[in-house]
């Protein structure tokens with residue numbers, strides 16, 4: 001039972017860290033404003049901080065990052081550092097839109113995104129596990145492949161680097177109403193509708209289904225890692241693969257499974273990103289724009305705990321949402337381009353101050369059975 | 373007799389090396405069988421073949437935990453086994469406890485024991501942790517082990533970790549247990565406990581094969597001993613009808629001096645002074661508590677103690693790998709408390725680290741490269757910003773020749789060497805620095821008797837050339853035999869500094885356990901402790917004229 005306790009203390013530690021970090025970031029932001037702006041500005045920022053639209057935006061922005069982070073956790077816990085998450089998000093963002101534009105269904109779009117991302121993850125796995133490639137270089141290659149391939153495919157198929165899916169996710173109330181079940185569509189939707197009226201937290205009750213799926217995925221990932229045999233093998237494979245091998249479990253298979261799972265999870269994230277807007281944007285760094293790399297930071301900050309990763313994702317997404325809101329309101333005396341850096345700077349500060357990550361012992365190392 | 377294992381004509385070749393050469397070996401069911409041999413004799417390789425980690429180049433493996441069956445002519449009727457992986461070996465009832473433990477540090481004892489065979493519930497959706505715990509408690513009770521299923525591996529001592537390894541094998545239904553140098557990391561008391569465990573196991577019908585370098589242990593714990601030399605089986609003998617001398621000769625192929633005479637030391641001026649040093653371990657707990665001592669030129673100062681009583685941390689402070697929380701370290705009168713490892717090396721401090729794979733060598737480097745480590749900034753290795761590889765190759769070749777490192781190939785990667793040969797290479801490299809002071813932490817761990825003898829002789833030679841030696845070892849016979857003065861550490865403190873030639877084994881054992889035995893013969897008090905900082909150059913030599921190495 002002390003193991004239980006250990007888990008809890010672990011989780012608490014992570015939570016404490018993230019909470020402290022969030023407070024710190026808020027204080028820093030407000031202090032900065034107090035210096036530069038007037039009292040009105042402070043009031044405006046605080047109002048923005050606690051507005052429903054900020055929370056709604058934060059939840060929406062969290063989805064792709066959180067899914068990618070979960071994928072990254074599985075891969076790295078198994079000993080394969082998957083720095084190619086960014087690429088997996090890009091390819092699935094496009095594939096999601098493409099599949100939806102053909103089938104007309106966003107759900108089939110998600111499936112399309114997952115398939116594309118998993119195939120790319122398979123390529124990564126083969127290169128790293130079979131051919132002993134350096135994981136960091138292979139990961140960067142995955143990113144570059146997707147960065148080139150997705151806009152190119154879009155150009156070929158849609159005639160432009162930007163493509164429209166022609167559909168987006170319904171919100172949760174719409175989805176439930178569509179089921180046509182009497183109790184669900186009337187009572188439940190009614191209740192949700194009422195709750196959605198609550199000032200700040202109301203955003204939790206009218207979000208996209210992908211937001212709820214994200215919460216479920218975080219819980220399921222935690223369970224898988226900490227309570228199932230597979231999760232133990234993944235952790236052992238990243239800490240001491242030889243121990244796992246001599247215990248009679250095939251390390252290669254565990255690593256393949258973990259990397260493919262990271263492809264599946266990142267695929268959901270990428271498709272959720274593009275389909276929540278109903279379009280794919282392939283200009284420049286594409287619409288993914290570093291979210292895969294931020295995901296790496298968030299799971300490191302969460303010390304490979306899915307719950308910790310979610311919390312740090314939401315910290316980042318919250319600051320991003322705030323930043324977007326600030327740009328819209330134009331209340332600050334500082335240039336827009338500086339405002340845009342707030343989330344990134346905060347993440348760096350938080351990482352420097354609170355990052356106490358225990359990296360798996362064998363992460364990044366090639367393993368072959370029978371080698372002394 | 374009923375055999376549990378028969379290896380028939382096993383040959384295992386690695387590129388350029390024949391590790392096992394037509395080895396035939398049979399082990400009777402329900403007995404303890406010791407495998408003796410020098411470093412690189414092929415013991416680990418042979419057992420890896422039996423455990424399915426290596427496929428033999430030639431030969432057959434027969435295994436049956438309940439005993440093999442025979443046909444009318446007395447030939448083995450069982451089919452030979454072909455283990456493609458440890459899984460196959462495990463399924464056939466073979467379990468192996470490796471030289472380097474195969475445990476996942478951040479996981480608990482129960483998680484490690486059940487790894488790969490977790491009891492499950494809810495249709496496989498969850499590990500049944502209660503059942504796992506129960507199974508572990510059951511097993512440890514049956515064999516009289518004392519392990520806490522919920523403890524994390526990194527928090528328990530090596531002795532307990534070893535039990536976890538044994539339990540892991542038993543949990544998988546092992547009938548035949550292979551232990552690779554199980555005693556190398558244990559204290560004398562833990563060794564006794566282990567032997568009791570082995571007896572429990574054989575009483576329960578299990579078969580045990582264990583690898584060792586130590587003749588005394590083979591004779592004490594085993595029923596039969598097989599000696600390997602250069603990959604060949606040079607003889608299997610029953611322990612009842614043999615002697616240490618006979619085994620030693622079989623092992624080395626020549627007569628060995630088991631007992632060496634150490635000439636008395638003639639200590640001079642203080643070389644290494646440790647004054648009131650305290651230090652914390654990784655968790656911030658006090659590991660070294662106000663330790664003071666002086667090592668003079670021309671003497672060996674030994675530190676004995678059960679592993680984990682602050683010796684490692686103390687050595688790290690002395691060598692500059694850990695910052696003390698209080699106190700000072702001085703080398704030849706110069707304060708080096710804040711000096712880096714590199715500065716200390718330059719100032720004449722050589723260091724044989726306790727963990728050879730972690731700190732002594734870069735496993736992926738070849739021996740030439742490893743031979744340069746620690747001197748890479750200095751002439752003659754560094755020549756105007758680049759390394760002189762010709763010199764480095766020669767240097768490595770010299771060490772290899774002088775210390776009989778096998779295989780004698782400077783281009784071999786460190787990881788392809790057997791453990792003992794890795795150790796010999798490190799010792800050679802450090803001694804070659806021409807140091808004023810040598811800090812040796814378990815210098816002969818995993819080294820065979822021939823090489824141990826050689827390293828001991830070299831240490832004494834260096835001492836007699838007027839160098840100071842700080843020796844830390846958990847082998848009692850080693851610290852007693854070599855030291856001129858012997859400090860005992862317990863819970864981070866030096867509880868006593870004794871005369872190693874007069875102190876009895878019992879007194880030492882009690883001191884190491886934190887007790888206070890009576891009539892402990894103290895070492896020459898003149899050079900004792902911190903007041904030596906103000907120069908004891910005129911100290912008369914320690915008067916321990918009839919120093920003698922204790923028997924094994």
Ligand SMILES: Nc1ncnc2c1ncn2[C@@H]1O[C@H](COP(=O)(O)OP(=O)(O)OP(=O)(O)O)[C@@H](O)[C@H]1O
Pocket residue numbers: 371372386387389390391409410411412413414415416417418778779788789790791792793818
């Ligand atoms: N994977 C490998 N590749 C190449 N050579 C190897 C490999 N493993 C072992 N050898 C060589 O085979 C020989 C036997 O090694 P082995 O590890 O079996 O010795 P050992 O008897 O266990 O020695 P020690 O007591 O030092 O552990 C050595 O010469 C070693 O260098």
Ligand SMILES: [Mg+2]
Pocket residue numbers: 415416417471552790791
């Ligand atoms: Mg060995």
